Amino acid sequence: MKLSKLSCALLFLGLITIPYLQAQEVDKDYFINPINPGTRNYLAGNFAELRPNHFHTGLDFKTGGQEGASILAAADGWVHRIKISSFGYGNVIYLKHPNGMITLYGHLRNFNKELSDYMRKKMYDAKAIDLEIYPEPGELPVKQGQKIADSGNTGGSGGPHLHFEIRDSLDRAMDPLLFGFSDIVDRTAPVPQSIAIVPLNIDSRVNGKFARLEVSPVASGSNYRLPSEVKITGKVGIEIRSYDQLDGASNRNGFPTFELTEDTVTVLNLTVDKVDFNFTRQFLQHTYQNRYTKLYYQKNLKFDFINPKSEDAGHLALEPGVKKEYKLKLIDAYGNTRQISFTLQGQDMETNVNDGVAPSKASLNYINNILKIKAPISPKGGLAKFEVGSNSFEMLPAYQDANSRTYLWDMEFGIPEKIDICTEILLPGINAxxxxxxxxxxxxxxxxxxxxxxxxxxxxxxxxxxxxxxxxxxxxxxxxxxxxxxxxxxxxxxxxxxxxxxxxxxxxxxxxxxxxxxxxxxxxxxxxxxxxxxxxxxxxDTKKPTIQVIRVNSSDMRFVIRDDLSGIDTYEAYVNGKWILMRYEYKQAVIWSEKLENQPFKGEVLLKVTDKAGNTAEWKGTIG
The missing domain is CATH 2.60.220.30 (Chondroitinase Ac; Chain A, domain 3)
Incomplete structure (x- = not known):
C-alpha cells in the first residue's frame, strides 16, 4: 500500500515527537531535588554531555567545592543496591521506587549511620575492601526527603559534587531534567562551535574533495549561519560540535535534541533522552573524536536516538545544480533553542579540484573502509597500480590539481598489499x-x-x-x-x-x-x-609499592601508599592478627582504618600492600 505525502508527514511527525510525548507522560512531581530542595541549585554537568568515552548519564550538582552536603532520598522507596568502591561512582546508593524507577546517588563521602553500619558489618564479614550489596526489597526502606548520605568526592570524581541519576525499570538512564527540578534555572540556548559536512561513501564529495569540511558558524541575530554555501556530490552527513550553559554557571554542558530541516521539512530528529548501558561504549562511534555529534544513520549503531528509523536518515544528497536551505536546531531540556542555517548545492563529480598545498611525498589515510592516498603530481603520469592478492588494478586519480593527486580505494573490494603510484611504492600495512x-x-x-x-x-x-x-x-x-x-x-x-x-x-x-x-x-x-x-x-615491574605513615595510634591508622608503574591492587591491615577494614582514596593515595567496634587499637600492626604486578610491601609497628 502506498502512503500519501500527507500520511508520511503525519507518520514522521509522530515519530519525531515520541521523546516529547514521553517527557509529557513523566510525573514531574514524583521526585524532589536530592540536594537543597526548594532552593536554587547549580549543575557542573548534565545528561547527554559528551565525556571522553561515554555519555554523562545524570546530573552533577555543585556543592560549593565542599564535601558534606546532606543528600536526600528523591522519593519513597528502598535501598536496591549499595556499593563502596575506590573507583567509578565511589560510594554510591541506588534507591528503587514504587513506580519501578531507580535513583542513583554517587561520589558520596559517607552514608547515613544506618547504611554505614550495615555496610561496615558486611565488609568485615567478607573481609572486603570494596563491596557491592543488593539488599532484599523492603530491607532498608527510605522516605522522601530522608537524609541518606553526605556528598563527597569518592571514586572517579574530579571534585566535590553529587552525581544523581534516574533510571527506568530496565536500568536505562533517563534525563532527570524531564522530571521537573524547577530549582535549576536555564533560559540560555545552546551554542554552536563548528559544523562538519562529511562524505558518507567513496562517491561522495564536499566542495569537490573526499574530506570532511569543518566550518565555524557566524552570528546572525540571536542565531547562526555558515558564512558560505557548500557544494556536495553524493551522500553527505552533518556533524555538530556545540555546548549548552545553564543560567549562573560558566561550565559547558550538553543538551539532548538536534533537529534538521531541509526547506522547512524535518528530515532528522536526534534526541538523547535515554541511554542503555549495554551500548554506552558505542558513544565512540556516535561521535567524531568525542567532540562532534553525528547527525546521520550509521549501520550497526544500536543507539535508538534517531528518527525516522531509516538507513537514509540524515544522509543528504542533491542533484547537480539543486540548491537547498537547511536549518539545524539545537534544543536543550528546557526548550531553549538555537538555529544554524546553511546552504548546500549539488554538483557533478569533478576530477580537477584545488586541493591546497602540494605534499612533499605520498600520504596514506584510513577513513572507515576507504584508503585515501594523496601524492605530488608526477611527470611519469597519474596511473596507480593496486596489487590485491594475485590481481592487479590500475586506477586514475579520483581528483587532482596542478600540484597533487588523490586516489580512493574501497577496501571492501580487497586489501592492497602494494600500491605503485609511479613516484614510489606504497605498502598500506593492512593485515586483515x-x-x-x-x-x-x-x-x-x-x-x-x-x-x-x-x-x-x-x-x-x-x-x-x-x-x-x-x-x-x-x-x-x-x-x-x-x-x-x-x-x-x-x-x-x-x-x-x-x-x-x-x-x-x-x-x-x-x-x-x-x-x-x-x-x-x-x-x-x-x-x-x-x-x-x-x-x-x-x-x-619489580619495584614494591611504598608505604608512608601518616599516623598510627589507638584511635586511627592512616597511610600514604603509592606504586610507580602497575598500580595498587590490594591492601590489608591486621592488628594482633585481626583483619581491619581500610578505606582507600586513590586520588590522594591515602588509606585509613574504619573500626567495626569502638575499641582502641592495641598490639602488633601489619600492613601489606600489593601492586598489580605482584610485588608486596609490608609495614610493621606496635600500638602500645
Missing amino acids: LIPAGKETSYSEQNLQMNFSRETVLDNFFLRVSQTGPATSPKLIVNSSQEYLWNAVNILWKVPAYSGNKERSHAYYTSGNSKSFLGGTWTGDTLNFNTRSLGEISILQ
Whole structure:
C-alpha cells in the first residue's frame, strides 16, 4: 500500500515527537531535588554531555567545592543496591521506587549511620575492601526527603559534587531534567562551535574533495549561519560540535535534541533522552573524536536516538545544480533553542579540484573502509597500480590539481598489499579485514588475535606491527583514535624477552602514560585482553609499592601508599592478627582504618600492600 505525502508527514511527525510525548507522560512531581530542595541549585554537568568515552548519564550538582552536603532520598522507596568502591561512582546508593524507577546517588563521602553500619558489618564479614550489596526489597526502606548520605568526592570524581541519576525499570538512564527540578534555572540556548559536512561513501564529495569540511558558524541575530554555501556530490552527513550553559554557571554542558530541516521539512530528529548501558561504549562511534555529534544513520549503531528509523536518515544528497536551505536546531531540556542555517548545492563529480598545498611525498589515510592516498603530481603520469592478492588494478586519480593527486580505494573490494603510484611504492600495512558480527582470528609470526562477535561494531581493517628491542617489545595496533566495542584477546609470543615474567605484563602506553592491561604467561607467550588501540608494551615491574605513615595510634591508622608503574591492587591491615577494614582514596593515595567496634587499637600492626604486578610491601609497628 502506498502512503500519501500527507500520511508520511503525519507518520514522521509522530515519530519525531515520541521523546516529547514521553517527557509529557513523566510525573514531574514524583521526585524532589536530592540536594537543597526548594532552593536554587547549580549543575557542573548534565545528561547527554559528551565525556571522553561515554555519555554523562545524570546530573552533577555543585556543592560549593565542599564535601558534606546532606543528600536526600528523591522519593519513597528502598535501598536496591549499595556499593563502596575506590573507583567509578565511589560510594554510591541506588534507591528503587514504587513506580519501578531507580535513583542513583554517587561520589558520596559517607552514608547515613544506618547504611554505614550495615555496610561496615558486611565488609568485615567478607573481609572486603570494596563491596557491592543488593539488599532484599523492603530491607532498608527510605522516605522522601530522608537524609541518606553526605556528598563527597569518592571514586572517579574530579571534585566535590553529587552525581544523581534516574533510571527506568530496565536500568536505562533517563534525563532527570524531564522530571521537573524547577530549582535549576536555564533560559540560555545552546551554542554552536563548528559544523562538519562529511562524505558518507567513496562517491561522495564536499566542495569537490573526499574530506570532511569543518566550518565555524557566524552570528546572525540571536542565531547562526555558515558564512558560505557548500557544494556536495553524493551522500553527505552533518556533524555538530556545540555546548549548552545553564543560567549562573560558566561550565559547558550538553543538551539532548538536534533537529534538521531541509526547506522547512524535518528530515532528522536526534534526541538523547535515554541511554542503555549495554551500548554506552558505542558513544565512540556516535561521535567524531568525542567532540562532534553525528547527525546521520550509521549501520550497526544500536543507539535508538534517531528518527525516522531509516538507513537514509540524515544522509543528504542533491542533484547537480539543486540548491537547498537547511536549518539545524539545537534544543536543550528546557526548550531553549538555537538555529544554524546553511546552504548546500549539488554538483557533478569533478576530477580537477584545488586541493591546497602540494605534499612533499605520498600520504596514506584510513577513513572507515576507504584508503585515501594523496601524492605530488608526477611527470611519469597519474596511473596507480593496486596489487590485491594475485590481481592487479590500475586506477586514475579520483581528483587532482596542478600540484597533487588523490586516489580512493574501497577496501571492501580487497586489501592492497602494494600500491605503485609511479613516484614510489606504497605498502598500506593492512593485515586483515575483521568482519563485524563474526568470531575471527588473525595470526602471524609470534602473534594471534582473537575477535569475538562483539569486538568490532563495523568492519575493521587491522593494522598491526611489532617493534622495539627484545627487552621492551612493542605492539602497534591501528591508532589510538580508533576503538573496539569489546576486548580483543591477544596471544603474543616473545621468545627473546629476558625479563622477569612473573613481574612482566602488557601495558597500554601513550607518551609518558602507562596503563596496566595485565596478562598471563604460558612459556614465551603473553595472553591478555584489551579494548585500547595504539601502542602496547611489555614492561617489567619489580619495584614494591611504598608505604608512608601518616599516623598510627589507638584511635586511627592512616597511610600514604603509592606504586610507580602497575598500580595498587590490594591492601590489608591486621592488628594482633585481626583483619581491619581500610578505606582507600586513590586520588590522594591515602588509606585509613574504619573500626567495626569502638575499641582502641592495641598490639602488633601489619600492613601489606600489593601492586598489580605482584610485588608486596609490608609495614610493621606496635600500638602500645
